[in-house]
Amino acid sequence: xxxxxxxxKVWDAHVxxxxxxxxxxxxxxxHLIHEVTSPQAFAGLxxxxxxxxxxxxxxxxxxxxxxTINQHLAxxxxxxxxxxxxxxxxCEKHGITLYGLGHPYQxxxxxxxxxxxxxxxxxxxxxxxxxTSTHGAFGAVAFGIGTSEVEMVLASQCIMQPKPxxxxxxxxxxxxxxxxxxxxxxxxxxxxxASGGTGYFIEYAGSAIxxxxxxxxxxxCNMSIECGARGGLIAPDKTTFEYIRDRxxxxxxxxxxxxxxxxxxxxxxxxxxxxxxxTYDTAxxxxxxxxxxxxxxxxxxxxxxxxxxxxxxxNLVTYKKALKYMGFEPGQQLEGIPVxxxxxxxxxxxxxxxxxxxxxxxxxxxxxxxxxxxxxxxSRQVEQQAWEEGIADILEEAGFKLRQPxxxxxxxxxxxxxxxxxxxxxxxxxxxxxxxxxxxRTMLASPLTAAAVAVTGKIIDPRKLL
Amino acid sequence: MAIAKFVTIESTAxxxxxxxxxxxxxxxxxxxxxxxxxxxxxxxxxxWRYDKEGNPIPDFVLNQNVYSGEILVAGKNFxxxxxxxxxxxxxxxxGFKVVVSSFFADIFKNNALNNGLLPVQVSEGFLSKLxxxxxxxxxxxxxxxxxxxxxxxxxxxxxxxxxxxxYKKECLLNGYDDIDYLLNLKDKIEEFEKSRA
Ligand code: SF4
Numbered sequence: 001x002x003x004x005x006x007x008x009k010v011w012d013a014h015v016x017x018x019x020x021x022x023x024x025x026x027x028x029x030x031h032l033i034h035e036v037t038s039p040q041a042f043a044g045l046x047x048x049x050x051x052x053x054x055x056x057x058x059x060x061x062x063x064x065x066x067x068t069i070n071q072h073l074a075x076x077x078x079x080x081x082x083x084x085x086x087x088x089x090x091c092e093k094h095g096i097t098l099y100g101l102g103h104p105y106q107x108x109x110x111x112x113x114x115x116x117x118x119x120x121x122x123x124x125x126x127x128x129x130x131x132t133s134t135h136g137a138f139g140a141v142a143f144g145i146g147t148s149e150v151e152m153v154l155a156s157q158c159i160m161q162p163k164p165x166x167x168x169x170x171x172x173x174x175x176x177x178x179x180x181x182x183x184x185x186x187x188x189x190x191x192x193x194a195s196g197g198t199g200y201f202i203e204y205a206g207s208a209i210x211x212x213x214x215x216x217x218x219x220x221c222n223m224s225i226e227c228g229a230r231g232g233l234i235a236p237d238k239t240t241f242e243y244i245r246d247r248x249x250x251x252x253x254x255x256x257x258x259x260x261x262x263x264x265x266x267x268x269x270x271x272x273x274x275x276x277x278x279t280y281d282t283a284x285x286x287x288x289x290x291x292x293x294x295x296x297x298x299x300x301x302x303x304x305x306x307x308x309x310x311x312x313x314x315n316l317v318t319y320k321k322a323l324k325y326m327g328f329e330p331g332q333q334l335e336g337i338p339v340x341x342x343x344x345x346x347x348x349x350x351x352x353x354x355x356x357x358x359x360x361x362x363x364x365x366x367x368x369x370x371x372x373x374x375x376x377x378x379s380r381q382v383e384q385q386a387w388e389e390g391i392a393d394i395l396e397e398a399g400f401k402l403r404q405p406x407x408x409x410x411x412x413x414x415x416x417x418x419x420x421x422x423x424x425x426x427x428x429x430x431x432x433x434x435x436x437x438x439x440x441r442t443m444l445a446s447p448l449t450a451a452a453v454a455v456t457g458k459i460i461d462p463r464k465l466l
Numbered sequence: 467m468a469i470a471k472f473v474t475i476e477s478t479a480x481x482x483x484x485x486x487x488x489x490x491x492x493x494x495x496x497x498x499x500x501x502x503x504x505x506x507x508x509x510x511x512x513x514w515r516y517d518k519e520g521n522p523i524p525d526f527v528l529n530q531n532v533y534s535g536e537i538l539v540a541g542k543n544f545x546x547x548x549x550x551x552x553x554x555x556x557x558x559x560x561g562f563k564v565v566v567s568s569f570f571a572d573i574f575k576n577n578a579l580n581n582g583l584l585p586v587q588v589s590e591g592f593l594s595k596l597x598x599x600x601x602x603x604x605x606x607x608x609x610x611x612x613x614x615x616x617x618x619x620x621x622x623x624x625x626x627x628x629x630x631x632x633y634k635k636e637c638l639l640n641g642y643d644d645i646d647y648l649l650n651l652k653d654k655i656e657e658f659e660k661s662r663a
Contacts, residue, residue, distance in 0.1 A: 016658045017651055022633025025651060027658055037550065039501035048645070065499065079499035086501050130549040130573060146551035146577035148644070156648035158655055162631060164572070194486055195543035198572060228546060230572050294486050294546070314542075318485045411495045411548075420518070432490040432547060434513050 003269025005166050006235050007201050010141040010266065014124045016158055023160040029123040031058040031153045032109040033096070035065055035087040036413070037128030041151035042090040054157045055095040059118060062087055062101060063108045065413045068376050068403035071101050080414065094154075105248075107379020107405045110134040110347035114218060115381055117247025121236040121263040126153060131347050131429065133224040136233035137217035138240055139266045141201070143231040164230045165199050165275040168268070170206035173282035178463040180357070181216030182349060182427070182446035184208065185223040186288035186298045188280065194296035197229030200276065203268060204234050208282045214243040215353035222348045223429050226295035235267040287461055289334060290431050290444040292322035297431075299334070301449060302461040307331040325433055326441050327423075334459050341424035342373040342454040343436070344447055345403075346410035349427035350378030352385050354447040355402075359391040361451040361462070367399035368457025374416060375400050376408040400454070412437045425453045469582040472638040475563055475610045476620065478535035480527055481600045487540055488547035489574065493556040495548075506552055507559030528560075532604040536563045539596050539608075543567075544585075545574025554578045564610050566617065568593045579634050580644065586610060586617055592626045595619060612639060 004012070017025040033041075038060070045052070052058065065080045075081035084101065091098035099105040105112055110131055113119040121139035126132060130144035145159060152159045171184055189196075202224050209220065217234050224232030241260050244250045251259045290298040291305045297319075299306065307330045311319045323330060328337075344350070344358055355377065367373055375395060377383040383405055386392050392402045409416040410428040412435065418424045420439025427450050431442040443459070452462035497509040514526050522529040538557065544567040545553060554577040557565060565578065566586045578585045588596070599606045599619055609618040612635060618625040630638075637643065648655075 016655055019633045022631045025648065025655075027655065036498050040503050040551075043502065044645075050649075064495075077499075083499055083501055128549060128551075130547065144549035144573055146549055146554070146573060146580060148551060148577065148580035152645055152648055155645050156652070156655060157659075158648055158651070160633075160644050160648070161576075194546060195569060195571070198543070198569065225547075228543070228571055294488070315485070317483075317541075321484070411490075413495045413498065430488075430490065430547060432488045434494055435490050438494070438496075438513055438518070 003272040005268045005272045005274065006139060006203055006266055007141060007166055007233060010122055010124065010139070011163060013122070019160070023162045025158050026124060026161050027158055028126050028153050029057065030113070030118055030125045032113055032125070032127035032132070033058060033060045033150065034109050034129065035062045035083045037147050038090065038150055039083065039086045040147045041154055042094070044151045045154055050155050052094040052096065052154045057157060058096045058154070059099070060087060060091050060096050061099040061106050061109055061112060064407045064411065066101055066406040067414050068406050068408045068416055071404045104380050104384070107381065108347045108350060108407055110222065111351060111378030111382065114138065114214070115247070115379060117244055117250030120244060120250070120259070121240060121266050126159065130225040131222050133231040134218050134222040134347055136221040136224065136231050137214060139233055139236035139263065141231065141233065144225065164201040166203070167197065167200040167229070167276040167278070168203045168205055168274045170277070170279040171204065171208040171282060172206045172279060173208055175208055175211070175282050176286070178287055178448060178466055179282070179285055180446040180448055181212050181219040183285055183288045185220045186290065186295070186444060187285045189223065189227045189296050190288065190298040191280070192227050192278070194226060194294040195228045197224065197227035200229045202229045202232040204232055206279070209234060210237065213353060214239060215351045218351070219348055223295065226429055236263045287446065287449055287463065289449060289459065291326065291328055291334065292319065293325055293431055293433050294322070295429065295431060295444060297322060298444065301334055301445070301459065303334065305330060305332045305334060335461060337423070337459040338370065339425050339453050339458055340370065340372065340422040341418050342371055342450050343409045343424055343426040343428065344450050345374065345376030345378065345408050346428035347378060348429040349447050350376060350382065352382050354427065355382065355386050355391050356389070357447045358451040359394040361448060362398040362400070362455060363394050365398055365455045367454045370457045371454050373400045373454050374403060374409055376403045377405045379405050409436050411435065412440070418442070425450050425459070469641050469643055471641040472582060472584060472612050474612065475536055476607055477537050478605060479537035479539045479596070479600050479608050480533045480535055481597050482527055482538060482540040483597050485541035486543045486546055489545055489550050489553035490547055492545070492553040493550065498550060498552055503555050504559065506556035507561065510556040510560045533600070536561060537566060537608055537610065538562045538564070539566045539593070539600060541567065542569045542590070544570050546571040549573045551577040551581070554581045554583050558583045566593070566596065579638070582638065584610065584612060584638065586628045588617060588626050588628060592624070595624060
């Protein structure tokens with residue numbers, strides 16, 4: 001019998017029941033909830049007269065819809081306030097731990113899970129948010145679900161899921177200077193397209209992946225969904241164990257050692273077979289940026305937007321529609337395009353390492369006059385660390401202001417909206433039409449590139465300033 | 467809690483020949499502030515459907531009176547991006563019962579099925595045929611028969627089989643929902659928990 005992949009090992013260990021010709025009933029170890037995709041699930045539960053089955057396995061925090069300035073004041077927007085209050089009410093009623101606004105642990109769900117040690121190797125983790133794939137960086141099977149499924153987890157700690165196929169993506173070699181985890185994943189998505197991973201769960205492997213910090217690995221797994229994959233994961237190793245050690249909810253002392261022993265077995269067997277396998281070479285990966293309206297439309301920042309002749313016939317309609325929306329020309333050079341906004345934040349790149357990268361780059365420099373920059377930490381802990389490490393001061397001297405944690409302009413549900421027509425370089429994960437505000441235009445890039453753009457006011461290869 | 471039983475549908479269709487329609491387009495984030503499941507249909511495709519002042523954009527298909535029906539026929543990779551179930555609610559609330567495409571994003575597909583909205587995946591070739599037929603003759607009727615897993619372009623009789631797992635098919639046909647199923651498994655779930663302790 002062929003060996004098992006890491007994904008199979010974790011998935012199979014959680015199957016409570018198999019339905020013939022149907023989905024697996026999968027047990028969920030950790031469930032994260034936030035204010036936007038949970039209220040209807042609680043309402044459904046109550047309509048059925050049910051209690052939350054295992055309240056201790058769910059953790060809640062408001063993030064999508066919260067202001068990023070003056071968080072100590074009541075939320076101005078009535079609907080947002082109602083939604084956040086509803087979360088508080090539901091958690092109180094059902095005995096669920098809530099890290100509300102102002103709590104030192106509040107933040108974007110996918111930033112706080114790992115930071116608090118809630119996320120651990122070998123777990124199944126779900127959340128009503130597609131970027132739950134982030135937690136896969138720890139060797140967990142983690143994926144986003146819809147609200148009906150949130151209700152299922154609340155009611156039974158299980159969901160019903162057809163098992164995805166397995167894909168492995170190997171990235172081999174040493175990263176070139178100025179190339180970051182974000183560039184790797186933007187490169188991969190540009191190669192396999194925004195739908196190339198649909199139906200799959202991706203394992204990322206290879207020397208380049210292993211060389212990444214946990215933050216970098218999270219950035220990679222986070223964007224798995226942007227190529228359509230259900231999730232992505234990376235085998236846990238020393239880097240993983242060291243990251244988890246001593247975190248609030250991590251096992252301690254002997255328990256930690258025992259856990260590590262178990263976690264070490266979480267890797268793909270040598271003779272395991274994948275449904276699809278791809279390998280990329282870091283020699284081909286440069287700093288990346290997107291030019292279109294899905295994350296697959298990315299290219300080398302030092303290059304040009306592809307011309308029509310580079311695009312496959314079946315993608316031409318999307319390509320033309322995207323360029324029209326972005327106001328770009330086929331074949332146009334990317335460097336030099338003037339930019340209006342820079343957004344550093346989100347569950348993709350709103351962790352402390354990302355803020356450090358930006359601070360290091362902008363230290364002693366000033367932001368360009370034409371740039372409005374929003375720097376939004378992924379959590380209160382990140383925010384606090386940024387103050388403690390002097391990052392906030394460096395940013396301020398360079399003309400930026402550190403805001404308060406939340407999803408912010410990543411999806412622009414709160415007031416942090418890029419105005420119509422304005423062009424933003426963003427460290428988030430989606431460049432869809434209007435994603436950052438109606439009519440806004442988004443180019444996705446790494447924190448390093450975003451910092452270079454903030455300083456020069458236009459698209460630039462960050463390596464020119466290193 | 468039962469959802470409506472899915473019956474065979476014969477209806478005209480609305481064509482949306484755009485690829486990679488993401489859920490941010492289906493229902494933009496600023497309309498996700500509601501805490502109930504109703505009323506999202508009003509804002510379905512909001513930013514393609516209305517301009518900044520809230521006036522209908524005449525070019526957009528939902529604003530063209532010639533097209534109507536219970537079937538939405540859309541380009542490849544429909545429903546990508548955000549997991550928001552609000553996208554499925556909005557489509558269903560607007561009055562669609564079926565979405566046809568050559569490719570669906572996984573989460574959207576689950577969300578649709580959980581709300582009695584049937585995603586029908588057809589070949590690229592059949593999808594082009596549908597677009598062509600509807601655009602040439604908007605009164606074209608399409609039949610979606612879940613029992614036989616068959617979609618038929620009625621005027622020509624062209625048909626194609628589509629896939630759905632047998633469990634979900636039973637659920638849709640009978641109006642069952644997953645939570646009832648899971649609640650019946652409680653003992654097994656508790657057993658599983660014990661075996662891991
Ligand atoms: S930061 Fe953006 S992608 Fe991440 S959870 Fe928030 S809205 Fe979703």
